[in-house]
Amino acid sequence: xxxxxxxxxxxxxxxxxxxxxxxxxxxxxxxxxxxxxxxxxxxxxxxxxxxxxxxxxxxxxxxxxxxxxxxxxxxxxxxxxxxxxxxxxxxxxxxxxxxxxxxxxxxxxxxxxxxxxxxxxxxxxxxxxxxxxxxxxxxxxxxxxxxxxxxxxxxxxxxxxxxxxxxxxxxxxxxxxxxxxxxxxxxxxxxxxxxxxxxxxxxxx
Ligand SMILES: C[S@@+](CC[C@H](N)C(=O)[O-])C[C@H]1O[C@@H](n2cnc3c(N)ncnc32)[C@H](O)[C@@H]1O
Numbered sequence: 361x362x363x364x365x366x367x368x369x370x371x372x373x374x375x376x377x378x379x380x381x382x383x384x385x386x387x388x389x390x391x392x393x394x395x396x397x398x399x400x401x402x403x404x405x406x407x408x409x410x411x412x413x414x415x416x417x418x419x420x421x422x423x424x425x426x427x428x429x430x431x432x433x434x435x436x437x438x439x440x441x442x443x444x445x446x447x448x449x450x451x452x453x454x455x456x457x458x459x460x461x462x463x464x465x466x467x468x469x470x471x472x473x474x475x476x477x478x479x480x481x482x483x484x485x486x487x488x489x490x491x492x493x494x495x496x497x498x499x500x501x502x503x504x505x506x507x508x509x510x511x512x513x514x515x516x517x518x519x520x521x522x523x524x525x526x527x528x529x530x531x532x533x534x535x536x537x538x539x540x541x542x543x544x545x546x547x548x549x550x551x552x553x554x555x556x557x558x559x560x561x562x563x564x565x
Contacts (some may be wrong), residue, residue, distance in 0.1 A: 364391055377393055379393070380435035387492070390527070401489055403538045410513075412485075413485065415437070417485050420486050420505050421487045423470065424444040424450075427447045427455075430442040431457070433487070434457075439462050470498050470502065473505070484510045485512075486510075493520055500540060508564055516557065534560055535547055542562035542564055543564075
């Protein structure tokens with residue numbers, strides 16, 4: 361049976377939720393970990409009605425941070441390869457992964473995929489949340505890991521590209537660059553949960 365993200369009701373709102381071991385101070389309802397849209401951009405995407413096919417999938421997660429969203433993914437995915445290059449979040453990510461057999465922390469630079477190419481197998485989903493300049497280039501460099509037809513979710517933090525530009529301009533620029541290796545399906549603004557952030561949703565060519 362495919363594991364899947366479910367929905368729970370909290371204070372009359374519906375939120376995505378998964379069954380798994382809790383991380384830090386998160387809310388648990390009916391035994392399920394609640395993904396809050398203000399704490400996880402993936403939760404914001406789901407609340408906005410975007411399909412995120414991670415059930416039983418292999419996922420390459422770039423910009424894993426301290427591992428909160430990667431831990432949600434690992435509740436339902438087959439494997440989550442979580443790449444993080446900053447030592448402090450990476451050490452928290454390793455702690456989070458300790459008890460999760462489907463979460464593989466990789467202390468590496470997502471701009472240098474050769475650092476983890478011997479570990480990562482072809483993935484169904486690329487999820488990227490690096491929040492640094494050159495967000496399209498990172499996704500292009502990692503396109504080789506994504507199977508044909510696989511999905512990419514590239515979170516774009518506009519201010520990381522240029523603090524003075526209009527955010528929409530930056531989303532469009534990233535989407536245009538991605539076209540080299542991905543067929544862009546839509547650009548989803550993450551407001552009101554995150555200002556000046558959008559997700560480019562695409563399919564690997
Ligand atoms: C917004 S945070 C990620 C939060 C996380 N995705 C979550 O939802 O729990 C962005 C992270 O990307 C990491 N990062 C930025 N550039 C990176 C790179 N080139 N390689 C690996 N990690 C990177 C940063 O160190 C930071 O921890």
